[in-house]
Structure formats: structure tokens, C-alpha cells
Amino acid sequence: MKAMVLHSTGNIDSRPLKYEDIPIPEISDGEVLIKVHACGVCRSQLHTIEGEWGAPMRLPLVVGHEIAGEVVKTGRRVSNLKIGDRVGLQPTYNTCNSCEYCLTGRENLCDRIERTGGHVDGGYAEYVKGVEQHTYLIPGNLSYQKAAPLFCPGATAYRAVCMAEPAPYKTMAVFGVGGVGHMAVQFARLHGARTVAVDRSKKKLELAERFGAVPVEYGDTEKLARLGIDDSIVFAPSDEVIAMARNATKKGGRIVIGVEGNVLDFDFRKEQRIMGCLVGTRNDVNNVLKLASEGRIGAEVAEYRLEEANEVLAKMKKGELVGRAVLVP
Ligand SMILES: [Zn+2]
Ligand SMILES: [Zn+2]
Incomplete structure (x- = not known):
């Protein structure tokens, strides 16, 4: 099968993923073989590929962990x-x-x-294997391309928003409206919260506005103060953004952080609660699939060919992707 294979870590501009033929994964008891129809491109893969999170678990490695496809073999x-x-x-x-x-x-x-695209090869390939207990049926009315991002950004955004406890009388700010953030905005709106989206990119703010958010340009602390932010969610991997979110959030508020970053100069006097959010649980994923099939939330996706993975990741690094990019083998 064709796959984008990582042999050694390196800057994404050096095109470290190679388009190669490798064996189709062998399945064990309790596993299924899946023909990949779409795989979302996640920032975490950029960290792995560039070696920012230390050496990958194993090399060569196929990354990719938000996958939609079709069962072609069962163990x-x-x-x-x-x-x-x-x-x-x-x-x-x-x-x-x-x-x-x-x-x-x-x-x-x-x-x-065990992680998809870490302990086992992931979805930047024509085939991937899955464990039955962690393989989800996709509702019939969702395309593979629309479904793939629900498994990582969708479920993570859902979890982060629940942790921040939105309510119709509260104002919630989402810092960073990329692949995960644009979904967080939608979940916050579903809870009835006034939702504020903060980003550097005009295009991303336009997208957030379409989903009902009040756009705030990055750095406009005055506007944030005027809006009165009860709780914040941070999906921009930067210490500076985390600090901005904490300063913008009211005393007693929650700051949910779903990215790598440092919390500096913690001020206990504000009684703020700072929480980390990793990935969605099975329950989160199932709730997100249901909401998407009911048409109440959805991922904004752009399709690319599998062999374009290096270029897509490079675009993501520069902040040029709006919504979520999916690779289609
Ligand atoms: Zn992801
Ligand atoms: Zn366990």
C-alpha cells in the first residue's frame, strides 16, 4: 500500500514524509483492517515529525490519528x-x-x-488497523471527509468546552480558531454561551463569525475586557496566548488549555482554575458523532491528496489552513 512514512525527524520544509510502498498492516484478534478514505491533519503530527516532543516512539512511523474509512477485513x-x-x-x-x-x-x-499513529501506524496511508472496542461507526449521512476531523478536533473541542462549563449567561473565549478551535466555537454556541473567537488570521475569524462567534483580533485586550470573559479555552500553542487568555478571563474563571505551553506567574488571588484537556473519551466521540449527524455541528474541511501531506503540514505551521485539512489516499 501507499503511505507517507517518517524515517527520521526534521523540519517540515525538508519534506520528511516519504511517499512509499509498505506492507498492509496485519490484524490480530479483536482488530479490523480499514481502507482509509480520509485522515485529518493534526498539529500534534507536526510536533512528532519535527521531533519537538522528543524522539518518536518508533521509526519508521506512519502518523495520522483522525481517520474515516471502510472495514475490509475482520479478525x-x-x-x-x-x-x-x-x-x-x-x-x-x-x-x-x-x-x-x-x-x-x-x-x-x-x-x-496505545496511540494511533504512535504505538501503531496511523492514517497517512491507504490502510490502517483498528481495535474493535475503539472503532466507531460513522452515521450514514456523514461523508468520510466530514467525519474524519470529528475524531480528534471534534472530540477534543467538545471535551474542552464541557470542562469550561459554558452557560447561556456566560461569555466564553476561544483562543486560536484552527482545526480544533473552530469546532470549540460551535460547541460553546450549542450551550448558549456568548462566544468570542480570538485569532491573528482574518480568514479564521470570518469562519468563527459564521459559526456565531464575536471576532476579536489577536492582542485586542481592550475589546476582550469590554466583552467580559468568564471562561477561556486555549488552542494556540503559545505561552503568550496562554498569558493573554488568563489576563482576559475574569477572577474565578476557568482556563482550559488543549495545547503545549507554559503557565507562568500564576496568581492565586484570582482563584482561576487552569485545566488541561488531552483528547476525547469514547463517550465524547459518540456524542460528537451524534451532534454532527443531526447537523448541529460540523467540521470545515479542505481535501488534499495523501502525497501532499508535507505541504499541508507546512501550511498549517504557517497558520494558512482554515478549518481542517484532510488527506484522501
Ligand atoms: Zn489530532
Ligand atoms: Zn486503562
Whole structure:
């Protein structure tokens, strides 16, 4: 099969992903083989490829963890999925089912978690394997391209917004309205919160405005103060943005951070609550799929060919992507 393979980490401009033929993954008991129809391009892959998060778990590696496709083969002891099913995978590839996190519905924090595109090869390829218990049926009215981003940005945004506890009488700010942020804006609006979108890019702010957000240009702290931000969500990977969000948020507010960054000069006097948000749980993913199939939220997607992955990631790095890019093999 064709895949975009990472052999060694390097700057994305040096095109570190190579378009190659590699063997189709072999499935074990409880696993299914999926023909990939779309795979979202996530910023976390940029960090892995450029070695920013340390050495990848293994090399060569196929990254990609928001995947939509079709079951083409089932392993033994697969009972609920069959050939032809339209399915998706999220960043969590497998969990232990027995640690305190798994037993309390927080399997995204599992002590023995395995990650798609980390422990096992991911979706920048024609085929990928999935574990039945972490493979999701895609509702019939959602295309593969629209469904793929629901598994990472969709579920992560959903989780972050729930953590920030929006309400119709509150104002919530989303800092960074890229792939995840543009979905967070939609979930905040669903909860009835007045939603404020903060970004550098005019195009991204226009998109957020279409989803009902009040646009604020990056750095316009006066406007943020006027709006009165109860709670904030940060999806822009920058210490500066985290600081801006904390300064803009009222005393007693919540700041949910879903990206790498440092919280500097913490002021206990404000009684703010700072929370991290990793990826969605199974429950989050299922809720997001349901909301999307009802037409209440949706990912804004742009399609690219699989072999364009390097260029797409380079665009993402420069902040030039609006919504979510998906690779189609
Ligand atoms: Zn992702
Ligand atoms: Zn576990």
C-alpha cells in the first residue's frame, strides 16, 4: 500500500514524509483492517515529525490519528463490526480496560494507553488497523471527509468546552480558531454561551463569525475586557496566548488549555482554575458523532491528496489552513 512514512525527524520544509510502498498492516484478534478514505491533519503530527516532543516512539512511523474509512477485513473475536461498515478511529488506539481511568470512563488517561499513529501506524496511508472496542461507526449521512476531523478536533473541542462549563449567561473565549478551535466555537454556541473567537488570521475569524462567534483580533485586550470573559479555552500553542487568555478571563474563571505551553506567574488571588484537556473519551466521540449527524455541528474541511501531506503540514505551521485539512489516499 501507499503511505507517507517518517524515517527520521526534521523540519517540515525538508519534506520528511516519504511517499512509499509498505506492507498492509496485519490484524490480530479483536482488530479490523480499514481502507482509509480520509485522515485529518493534526498539529500534534507536526510536533512528532519535527521531533519537538522528543524522539518518536518508533521509526519508521506512519502518523495520522483522525481517520474515516471502510472495514475490509475482520479478525477473530470481532463481533460487532463487519466488512463494508463505515468506521472511524481516534487518537486513542487501545486501552487496558482495567486501570482506574478506564473503569471511570476516562480512558483517554489510561495508564497503558496505545496511540494511533504512535504505538501503531496511523492514517497517512491507504490502510490502517483498528481495535474493535475503539472503532466507531460513522452515521450514514456523514461523508468520510466530514467525519474524519470529528475524531480528534471534534472530540477534543467538545471535551474542552464541557470542562469550561459554558452557560447561556456566560461569555466564553476561544483562543486560536484552527482545526480544533473552530469546532470549540460551535460547541460553546450549542450551550448558549456568548462566544468570542480570538485569532491573528482574518480568514479564521470570518469562519468563527459564521459559526456565531464575536471576532476579536489577536492582542485586542481592550475589546476582550469590554466583552467580559468568564471562561477561556486555549488552542494556540503559545505561552503568550496562554498569558493573554488568563489576563482576559475574569477572577474565578476557568482556563482550559488543549495545547503545549507554559503557565507562568500564576496568581492565586484570582482563584482561576487552569485545566488541561488531552483528547476525547469514547463517550465524547459518540456524542460528537451524534451532534454532527443531526447537523448541529460540523467540521470545515479542505481535501488534499495523501502525497501532499508535507505541504499541508507546512501550511498549517504557517497558520494558512482554515478549518481542517484532510488527506484522501
Ligand atoms: Zn489530532
Ligand atoms: Zn486503562
